[in-house]
Amino acid sequence: MMPRPAEVKQTLDLPPGYTLVALRELGDAFVHGCAIAPEAGAGTLVWVRRYDLVEFAVVLEPDEPLLSARRAFFAGMNAVADAIAAHCPPEREVNFDWPDAIRFDGGLLGGARLGTPADCAEDDVPAWLVFGVILRAADMAHVEEVQAASGVSLLSEGFEMVDTDAIVESFARHLMTAFDRWNERGFEAIARDYLERLPKRKAGERRAIDANGDLLVSLPAGSGPPDRNSLVDALARADWYDRQARGPKFG
Template sequence: MEEATRSLLEVTEKPVFPPVYEGVRLPAGEDAFEAALAAARQGADPATLFWEDREERVELAIVLHPEQALAQALPILHVGMIGIGDALGAIVPPQVAVTFGWPDRIEVNGGLAGGFRLAAPEGCAADAVPDWLVLGLTILVKRELIGGEEPGMDPTRTALHEEGCGELTVPDILEAFSRHFLLWVNRFEEEGLRPIAAHWLERGSGYRESVALSHAGEQHAGTFIGLDEEGGMLLQTEAVQALPLSAVLAGPGWAL
């Protein structure tokens, strides 16, 4: 009985966001990303943050109103990744490593634990300012509550509670992310991509190493040498090849 009560309290605890956000709570199972998309298309205010009230995973999506052309606004994806990286870094044990898999994967101790999604108005040109963007985040907290294979059986996937973060709750993560994301959004707006790229690369998996990945339906291999001026991956092969970040608009490059 006590366990059930504690579990219920964890789910129903309401996170506290900075005042700039308008938080919208959704019941578990109602897709935060789709809700944010629908709201954005109907003219929702920027910083409207949709979150699902569930215990086993973070599901949130934020409506954004960029002031730059789409190509320059896409690195808001990297801003989000830095936000969750710093948020988790502040609340998980120090031995837990949070890293980024380009373009949109969040890794914990080397295993996939979640990722980001990004959407823009259909048909928006790269040099046009989009009316809105929607940035979505998924982080797996308790994999054993989802069903399927036992935790730890697949070393390529993980959840925070499997990595020594058993005290963390979804509201903890929502609150921490909302604060750190806001700080990095402000820096992105004031200083541009350079500090974002530098900070992202500090956690970038495979940076300055040989990597192989599938991108936009094609296989690529080379040395990951950095990010270009629009957040794309720079691969050194016989020449330098740039993989565009815009491919994330077609859908996430990860699945849990």
């Protein structure tokens, strides 16, 4: 029996340094996070109390120009994947589609977005960033059966209802760990973790994340300059996101 929304836990156990802002079911964590970020400050985590989606956003305050600060997106993606992996059934894989889609056991589970101040130039240090996530927790009741079969949800893949909130709590801890790792070992450690979950398109290709967050893909020596995949352009498309349904696409 599927628990009713009112039965979902009403608070989260977050590590020190986080401030929880909880919204009702119709709230939009990402939009709300961007709206309150200038006053709310770093560590504010906006969470929507829903049973069908895991939806949250966290405010960050970088200390470098926007051009390179966007790379915080990859630390966030790693933290989401680590949180899912910590609660998933054994022998299941969490992978990415460049740069923002999250797949579980091959099916599209959700994705992430990055919000930045509209008036921030590339060479300026942004006052804030917002990293937002939506994961499909349960099969959507209003979606036709054939369409729903092409997607995956946490509950349909063996997670428990209690795991949906625990994933947000786990994300908060893993994000702190990711930034500690960045500070201690440099961004290359973050890039390496991210690229391990990004399937290769061709055998032998080499990948790297540039200083501005672009994905560089090269084949063995002598094959010319690497292909550049723009992070900014891909985040703007958000191919995983259904804007009308305000949730992950199916497929």
